[in-house]
Amino acid sequence: MGQNENKIENKIEKKELIEAKNIWKIYGGGEAKTVVLRGINLKIKEGEFVAIMGPSGCGKSTLLNILGLLDVPNKGMVYIKGKKTTMFSENDRAVFRRKISGFIFQQFNLINTLTALENVELPLVLDEKNKNYRIKKAKKLLKIINLGHRENYYPNQLSGGQQQRVAIARALSNNPKIIFADEPTGNLDSKNSREVMDILKELNEKEGITVIMVTHEPEFAKYASRIINMKDGEIVEH
Numbered sequence: 001m002g003q004n005e006n007k008i009e010n011k012i013e014k015k016e017l018i019e020a021k022n023i024w025k026i027y028g029g030g031e032a033k034t035v036v037l038r039g040i041n042l043k044i045k046e047g048e049f050v051a052i053m054g055p056s057g058c059g060k061s062t063l064l065n066i067l068g069l070l071d072v073p074n075k076g077m078v079y080i081k082g083k084k085t086t087m088f089s090e091n092d093r094a095v096f097r098r099k100i101s102g103f104i105f106q107q108f109n110l111i112n113t114l115t116a117l118e119n120v121e122l123p124l125v126l127d128e129k130n131k132n133y134r135i136k137k138a139k140k141l142l143k144i145i146n147l148g149h150r151e152n153y154y155p156n157q158l159s160g161g162q163q164q165r166v167a168i169a170r171a172l173s174n175n176p177k178i179i180f181a182d183e184p185t186g187n188l189d190s191k192n193s194r195e196v197m198d199i200l201k202e203l204n205e206k207e208g209i210t211v212i213m214v215t216h217e218p219e220f221a222k223y224a225s226r227i228i229n230m231k232d233g234e235i236v237e238h
């Protein structure tokens, strides 16, 4: 088969990785009732880099958490590779979060009493990988993000940009297929932000990892292959 045909086949084979159908999220009741998501419909294919944008409070993080199975909607359905996630057991959801997904947050969420190396190793400890494998893998990942020389530093001895890179290495330790990033540059200056975005872009382009990222910043949304704009709990524009 020629190269062109191969390319076409790859295109056809790119499946729906995540589909959200009519997602509603409502907090509280009575006067305190807040409708955060109002019937969101969304499809994300394998290998996409999607940026979710919109004003503060419009429901971006809530949507990301629901797509990443960290949270559940009040109504509607999330499908992972066509499978209804309501059919997932609590264990299936945990496996999806631990083995298929990597999470990156604005606040880095590193453990301050663990070194950079130990932070990256942690998901592998939870995954019961042996010590040799863990250390080898964590060292390799720290090298990839150019922090090999800081493996024994604690988070408070690292700059914000370095901490976020450690958090990325940690998110990569389980070879995830999808990275969920919630304002990954929110606490970084523009130089460090660009570095983090370049890493995400490279992971997407070279490793084929699907990236779903919430951001405020149009400059960084441009790294994505698709931008989804939200307003008041709805998607207003793809």
Ligand SMILES: Nc1ncnc2c1ncn2[C@@H]1O[C@H](COP(=O)(O)OP(=O)(O)OP(=O)(O)O)[C@@H](O)[C@H]1O
Pocket: 027, 028, 034, 036, 054, 055, 056, 057, 058, 059, 060, 061, 062, 063
């Ligand atoms: N646990 C909760 N209980 C009640 N309301 C909540 C809860 N979590 C979020 N909300 C509300 O849901 C709305 C959407 O929050 P969300 O964090 O998804 O917005 P966002 O678009 O990510 O905002 P930002 O850009 O400021 O992070 C907000 O009005 C928030 O106050």
